[in-house]
Amino acid sequence: xxxxxxxxxxxxxxxxxxxxxxxxxxxxxxxxxxxxxxxxxxxxxxxxxxxxxxxxxxxxxxxxxxxxxxxxxxxxxxxxxxxxxxxxxxxxxxxxxxxxxxxxxxxxxxxxxxxxxxxxxxxxxxxxxxxxxxxxxxxxxxxxxxxxxxxxxxxxxxxxxxxxxxxxxxxxxxxxxxxxxxxxxxxxxxxxxxxxxxxxxxxxxxxxxxxxxxxxxxxxxxxxxxxxxxxxxxxxxx
Amino acid sequence: xxxxxxxxxxxxxxxxxxxxxxxxxxxxxxxxxxxxxxxxxxxxxxxxxxxxxxxxxxxxxxxxxxxxxxxxxxxxxxxxxxxxxxxxxxxxxxxxxxxxxxxxxxxxxxxxxxxxxxxxxxxxxxxxxxxxxxxxxxxxxxxxxxxxxxxxxxxxxxxxxxxxxxxxxxxxxxxxxxxxxxxxxxxxxxxxxxxxxxxxxxxxxxxxxxxxxxxxxxxxxxxxxxxxxxxxxxxxxxxxxxxxxxxxxxxxxxxxxxxxx
Numbered sequence: 001x002x003x004x005x006x007x008x009x010x011x012x013x014x015x016x017x018x019x020x021x022x023x024x025x026x027x028x029x030x031x032x033x034x035x036x037x038x039x040x041x042x043x044x045x046x047x048x049x050x051x052x053x054x055x056x057x058x059x060x061x062x063x064x065x066x067x068x069x070x071x072x073x074x075x076x077x078x079x080x081x082x083x084x085x086x087x088x089x090x091x092x093x094x095x096x097x098x099x100x101x102x103x104x105x106x107x108x109x110x111x112x113x114x115x116x117x118x119x120x121x122x123x124x125x126x127x128x129x130x131x132x133x134x135x136x137x138x139x140x141x142x143x144x145x146x147x148x149x150x151x152x153x154x155x156x157x158x159x160x161x162x163x164x165x166x167x168x169x170x171x172x173x174x175x176x177x178x179x180x181x182x183x184x185x186x187x188x189x190x191x192x193x194x195x196x197x198x199x200x201x202x203x204x205x206x207x208x209x210x211x212x213x214x215x216x217x218x219x220x221x222x223x224x225x226x227x228x229x230x231x232x233x234x235x236x237x238x
Numbered sequence: 239x240x241x242x243x244x245x246x247x248x249x250x251x252x253x254x255x256x257x258x259x260x261x262x263x264x265x266x267x268x269x270x271x272x273x274x275x276x277x278x279x280x281x282x283x284x285x286x287x288x289x290x291x292x293x294x295x296x297x298x299x300x301x302x303x304x305x306x307x308x309x310x311x312x313x314x315x316x317x318x319x320x321x322x323x324x325x326x327x328x329x330x331x332x333x334x335x336x337x338x339x340x341x342x343x344x345x346x347x348x349x350x351x352x353x354x355x356x357x358x359x360x361x362x363x364x365x366x367x368x369x370x371x372x373x374x375x376x377x378x379x380x381x382x383x384x385x386x387x388x389x390x391x392x393x394x395x396x397x398x399x400x401x402x403x404x405x406x407x408x409x410x411x412x413x414x415x416x417x418x419x420x421x422x423x424x425x426x427x428x429x430x431x432x433x434x435x436x437x438x439x440x441x442x443x444x445x446x447x448x449x450x451x452x453x454x455x456x457x458x459x460x461x462x463x464x465x466x467x468x469x470x471x472x473x474x475x476x477x478x479x480x481x482x483x484x485x486x487x488x489x490x491x492x493x494x495x496x497x498x499x
Contacts, residue, residue, distance in 0.1 A: 164291040207249070
């Protein structure tokens with residue numbers, strides 16, 4: 001009988017016997033980092049599991065922290081804080097669900113609670129109170145002109161010519177109530193309902209903020225391209 | 239479905255928020271309507287631009303320091319000597335190895351599109367996996383019948399059997415001494431062949447991870463006409479659908495979604 005370890009699948013013998021239990025520990029050349037899994041949750045085991053869960057997402061988690069705080073030192077603190085919380089809360093993570101989204105929620109909560117607890121910092125945004133409808137409606141002629149410019153923009157060119165720093169700057173300039181849903185959706189992969197839950201805002205608000213965040217972002221990217229002298233379409237003057 | 243409705247639903251579609259029937263209707267419309275497809279492509283591109291710009295690579299040394307601090311017992315882990323600030327930034331041997339892996343990947347996936355991490359510290363299996371994988375892609379033998387494949391692998395497994403695809407058989411791929419299946423399917427509608435592979439022990443991580451219409455994340459690689467849509471399987475390996483012929487990208491997305499079940 002030939003056994004071969006293939007991931008953690010239930011491997012069956014050539015006679016077709018199910019043998020899921022037999023394979024787990026008998027794998028030749030087993031992977032060290034999986035050692036603590038499945039058995040009693042020793043500290044080393046859960047640490048290895050935590051690392052395995054976090055590592056694939058660490059670059060994006062750091063990117064998220066940076067775009068939230070907009071400075072390196074605060075981002076480092078926030079990420080460290082969130083990882084600390086996540087490791088201690090690992091028992092609450094439902095295995096098999098989206099770990100990245102779970103981490104994004106933790107970072108968001110850590111970020112919001114930091115802002116709220118820091119009495120010295122002015123409250124730039126109250127996530128519960130901001131009503132996107134309260135923003136003054138743009139002049140109708142201006143809005144029409146914007147739409148016309150949008151329609152005549154070669155967006156492929158805009159995206160092809162952008163540099164990452166443009167995108168970061170455009171994101172950093174978005175008000176937090178737009179930036180946060182955009183990052184949670186775009187980087188964290190959270191569903192609309194999950195974003196609504198973590199930010200405690202209605203799902204309709206999530207959708208409208210996402211829409212407007214993307215609209216602002218793409219217009220900012222176009223403006224940067226134009227500022228660098230790149231022709232990105234026919235811009236008709238009103 | 240008509241263009242105005244497609245425009246209204248486009249964001250929800252790209253964000254993976256649509257019901258299955260609406261999703262299918264959208265895909266059908268996009269396949270047939272170039273202006274809507276262009277609009278959808280542009281919207282998708284903006285999403286990808288954001289992800290790429292926000293990916294901030296963490297050097298392995300710093301990653302280790304961050305994780306060690308997070309897992310350190312006691313409440314002082316957040317103290318003033320937080321390793322986030324003190325973490326050494328000198329490139330390590332491991333970093334160079336990962337860079338080498340990334341270089342191999344760049345060969346396949348286009349510059350900077352991917353970075354891969356070995357699942358276990360001290361292993362460079364991702365590099366070898368990819369080399370083997372690239373070789374296998376280039377030199378596919380004729381497919382073996384499934385029974386012969388089982389015999390060669392020394393195991394039986396449940397080959398995905400999505401509707402609209404006929405399993406032709408498969409080959410094996412040897413990675414790190416493990417044989418892995420490389421299955422070949424023919425699309426019933428147009429006879430085109432796709433390959434579905436499982437690369438064990440490869441953890442995918444990178445900039446070209448996209449969330450598709452079904453709301454799940456995939457790695458998408460295109461290089462010199464070859465296209466691949468992959469996802470992290472529950473077994474810690476990479477599953478992927480590889481388009482051997484000129485299949486439209488959208489078709490591969492749909493196939494990957496169907497394979498994933």
